Amino acid sequence: MQSSLFDTLKKFDLLIIAAIFLLFIPLLTMQRTTDFMIFCVFVLAFDLIYGYMGRLSFGHMLYLGVGAYAAALSAEHLSGNPFLALLVAVVAGGAVGLLLGPIIVRTTGACFALINLAFNQVGFFLALIALAEWTGGEDGMAAFYDSVWIFDFGDPKVIFGFTLLCLIAVVYFVRRLTDSPFGILLRTIKENETRAKFLGYNTFFYKLLAFVLSTSLAALAGALTMLNYTYATPSFIDPTRNVEVIFACLIGGAGNVYGALAGGIGYMVISNYLPNYIQRWEMFLGIALLVVVFRFQAGIWGYCRALITARKGEVKA
Amino acid sequence: MQNGMVLESQSVSKRFGNFTAVDQVSYQLFEGEAAGIIGPNGAGKSTFFNLLTGLYPPSEGRISLFSRDVTSLRADQRVMLGVVRTFQLVSVFDTLSVLDNLVLSVVRFHPVAGKKARFILGSAHPAAIVAECMAALERVGISHLAKETTAKLSYGDKRKLEIAMGLALKPKVLLLDEPLAGLSDGEITEVLDLVREVHKEMTLVIIEHKISRIVDLVTRLSVMHEGRLIADGVPGEVLQDPTVRQVYWGAESSRVFSGLAAEEKAEV
Numbered sequence: 087m088q089s090s091l092f093d094t095l096k097k098f099d100l101l102i103i104a105a106i107f108l109l110f111i112p113l114l115t116m117q118r119t120t121d122f123m124i125f126c127v128f129v130l131a132f133d134l135i136y137g138y139m140g141r142l143s144f145g146h147m148l149y150l151g152v153g154a155y156a157a158a159l160s161a162e163h164l165s166g167n168p169f170l171a172l173l174v175a176v177v178a179g180g181a182v183g184l185l186l187g188p189i190i191v192r193t194t195g196a197c198f199a200l201i202n203l204a205f206n207q208v209g210f211f212l213a214l215i216a217l218a219e220w221t222g223g224e225d226g227m228a229a230f231y232d233s234v235w236i237f238d239f240g241d242p243k244v245i246f247g248f249t250l251l252c253l254i255a256v257v258y259f260v261r262r263l264t265d266s267p268f269g270i271l272l273r274t275i276k277e278n279e280t281r282a283k284f285l286g287y288n289t290f291f292y293k294l295l296a297f298v299l300s301t302s303l304a305a306l307a308g309a310l311t312m313l314n315y316t317y318a319t320p321s322f323i324d325p326t327r328n329v330e331v332i333f334a335c336l337i338g339g340a341g342n343v344y345g346a347l348a349g350g351i352g353y354m355v356i357s358n359y360l361p362n363y364i365q366r367w368e369m370f371l372g373i374a375l376l377v378v379v380f381r382f383q384a385g386i387w388g389y390c391r392a393l394i395t396a397r398k399g400e401v402k403a
Numbered sequence: 404m405q406n407g408m409v410l411e412s413q414s415v416s417k418r419f420g421n422f423t424a425v426d427q428v429s430y431q432l433f434e435g436e437a438a439g440i441i442g443p444n445g446a447g448k449s450t451f452f453n454l455l456t457g458l459y460p461p462s463e464g465r466i467s468l469f470s471r472d473v474t475s476l477r478a479d480q481r482v483m484l485g486v487v488r489t490f491q492l493v494s495v496f497d498t499l500s501v502l503d504n505l506v507l508s509v510v511r512f513h514p515v516a517g518k519k520a521r522f523i524l525g526s527a528h529p530a531a532i533v534a535e536c537m538a539a540l541e542r543v544g545i546s547h548l549a550k551e552t553t554a555k556l557s558y559g560d561k562r563k564l565e566i567a568m569g570l571a572l573k574p575k576v577l578l579l580d581e582p583l584a585g586l587s588d589g590e591i592t593e594v595l596d597l598v599r600e601v602h603k604e605m606t607l608v609i610i611e612h613k614i615s616r617i618v619d620l621v622t623r624l625s626v627m628h629e630g631r632l633i634a635d636g637v638p639g640e641v642l643q644d645p646t647v648r649q650v651y652w653g654a655e656s657s658r659v660f661s662g663l664a665a666e667e668k669a670e671v
Contacts, residue, residue, distance in 0.1 A: 267510045268523040270503050274496050281494045284456065286482035286511045286572060295523075 092394050100254050103347060107250055114358065116242040117314060123246075123253045124310045125334070126350035130260050130343065131303035132331045137341030138264055139296050140276025141194065144328050145202030148209040149301040151323025153179045153308025155213060155221055158318040161229035168231040168239050172309045179305020183298035191293040194279075206325040214320045226319030229312065239313050249310050256303060261343050263299070272296055273341075330357075333371060337378055339385025348386040407434050408470060409576050409606050410455060410486070415464030416630075417450050424450040426630035427464070432576065437607040439617045439638070442627035443651065448610045449491055451627065452580050455608075456488045457481045469575075482511075485575030489582060491610075493561045495568070497554035501545070503527070504553055504564055505536040508571035539571040540564075543597060559590035566597065576606045583616055595620065614642070614651075626651065 095102065110119045132146050156178035157171040164170060190201050213221045221227055231239050239245050263269055274282040275289055282289050312318055321327065330353060338349020356374065360367035382389050410432040417425040425447045432438055442448050454461050457478035465474045468484050476484075496504050506527050510516045516525065516532055540546040543563040548556060556564065562582060569577055582598065583591050598607065599620060611617045618624075624638040628650045634641045641647055 262524045265527060266521075266523055266525055267506055267516070267527045270499065270506050270527050273499060274507065277496050277498055278494060280458065280478075281490075281496070282507070283478045284482060284488060284494075285507045285568065286479050287507065288477065288479045 092398070099344070100257065103257060104250055104254060106351070107253075111246075116246050118358065120242070120246050120249045120314050122351060122354045123249045124307050124314065125354055126347050127253055127256050127310065128304055128307035129331055129334045129338070129346045129350040130256055131300045131307060133335050133340055133346040134260060134263070134296055134300045134303070136335055137346070138269065138272040138276065139293065141191075141198045142332070143202040144199040145204070145206030145325060146304055146331055147323055147325055147328050148202070148206040149179050149182060149304035150308040150311070151209060151213060152182050153305025154312045154318045154322040156305065157309035157312040158227050158229040159220065161231055162227070166230060166232035167234060168237065168313055169234060171231065171312070172306065175305045175309030175312070176302050179308070180298050180302040183301030187294045187297040187301075191290065191297050203325055203328070206323070206328065210320060210323050210325055213323050221318070224320060226317050228317040230316060231313065245314055249314070252306065252310060256306070257343055257347070264343065268292065333375060336375060337385055339387035342387050345385050345387030352386055408432070409434050409468070411467045412455065413465050413467075415454055415461045415466060417454055417459070418462045423630050425454060425461075428632045430625065430632060430635070432606060432608060434606055436623055437602045437609070437621045438623045438625065439621035440608065440610045440625045440627060441612070441614050441651075444612075446627040447630040448627050449580055452488060452578055452610060456486055456578060482572060486578065487569045487572045487574035487576070488578040489565045489569055489580055491580040491584065493558060493565050495553050495561050495564050497552075499553055500549070501540065501551050501553050501556065501564060502533065502536050502549045505539050505568055505571055506532060508568045509535045509539065511572060535571070539567045542570065543567040544593065559586045562586060562590070562594060563597070566594070570601065574605055576608065577601065578608045580610045581612060582609065583611060591616065618642075
């Protein structure tokens with residue numbers, strides 16, 4: 087009986103995810119909850135590369151930042167249409183992925199992580215200093231969006247609803263991606279790329295594809311952040327903030343859509359509440375990570391899944 | 404042999420630094436053959452396989468497949484032309500289910516599921532694909548393990564799975580790198596029966612350490628030693644070749660050889 091309950095829950099997972107975020111509203115502000123969801127989009131983008139394809143990036147903030155600045159620049163130079171800004175951001179994220187990807191995806195391990203970080207540093211420098219004329223440098227840049235039809239993004243309820251829709255769409259999209267033969271191929275690349283080649287797959291192409299999809303989704307998260315805050319600062323592209331998404335992925339459990347969501351929420355809850363009690367709350371994040379590494383290697387979701395499987399076994403027996 | 408040439412290497416060499424692993428090997432494989440390559444450890448057999456299948460490019464020489472120069476083609480492109488291999492250390496995906504190990508092979512040449520859009524966004528487990536995967540597992544006799552995590556399989560079952568993955572790619576040539584290594588006697592018989600069965604449909608190349616295991620199976624035998632091809636021909640003749648005996652069984656050859664051969668035969 088238990089197992090059928092879990093299976094039923096799984097069928098309505100998108101609704102459940104939506105309900106969880108709606109429940110957060112009374113606990114936090116609406117803008118903060120929107121932040122949570124945007125962060126979850128970012129974690130999903132990161133997890134595609136890390137959890138599924140097995141490549142750890144220390145520079146994903148670059149792609150988020152590109153999205154945020156692209157959305158801001160679109161409002162300033164093209165038009166105030168927020169949907170155009172989103173489109174420009176996603177295309178910009180994809181373009182950066184396509185430009186850097188051919189260099190980055192050839193590498194693995196520490197090299198992959200650090201080459202991403204290097205590009206992130208370059209991007210940070212560009213946004214902060216070299217292109218300060220356009221990006222406003224340290225002060226950042228504000229952007230204002232017109233309201234289109236019912237979408238007045240000045241209204242927190244609208245941005246909340248829209249971000250929720252985006253998150254659900256991204257969850258659905260990533261799940262389709264990872265449940266497909268392509269998803270299996272990504273996991274085989276993680277485990278043994280040479281073997282995947284000998285099954286007749288041009289792994290370079292598929293790695294690049296996954297990378298570009300990831301950078302595009304990260305840029306979407308950046309653009310949504312822009313809509314939520316209406317200004318972009320260099321903190322959106324700050325390489326030191328890469329730690330956040332890596333932590334979130336580890337806490338939640340890498341290589342799983344629900345794990346990414348659990349990690350996104352988990353990290354945001356910790357970073358939201360702990361600072362109220364302790365000024366240097368990052369130390370406790372470190373402790374949390376140590377606990378994860380030593381006790382719950384598969385993350386929150388991995389632990390839940392083990393419990394569910396154990397339960398299922400019990401029911402059968 | 405009047406059949407067409409399948410795979411050919413022309414004076415292929417591979418050097419790693421100062422070490423020459425494969426030295427000027429010219430080799431031809433004809434359609435329908437079951438060719439064995441034997442040789443002591445470190446003779447360059449696996450390196451030669453890696454060159455044929457495109458794991459790395461040769462330092463010199465060229466490789467052609469169905470009379471087409473494939474020297475500069477990647478491994479995956481050669482797979483698409485019909486060259487499929489297994490590895491000396493069994494190479495399957497431990498973290499996936501047994502069934503999922505086969506999905507990529509089955510989908511690769513599938514007219515519908517193989518299309519890009521389907522491949523990227525479609526389900527990995529439509530009924531048609533699952534049925535083909537199960538048939539492939541059935542053929543090697545491990546369909547009852549389909550739902551298991553591959554890591555839990557015995558070495559022998561992993562070897563069968565690896566062969567199933569290769570067969571599902573519908574190869575024209577199958578290269579087996581020591582497929583019997585590490586298997587129990589029972590498993591060796593099973594895998595040999597399977598290989599015999601498979602040979603009816605495709606050209607085979609088998610690397611093996613123990614001659615006696617494959618001597619009844621192969622139609623042709625080549626011997627490698629220190630990167631060179633020192634003998635190539637009908638098994639009976641190759642085994643009588645004095646040079647082969649010299650390098651393979653050591654100096655005091657003939658009496659030891661007949662004894663060894665009998666001993667190995669008994670083992671099989």
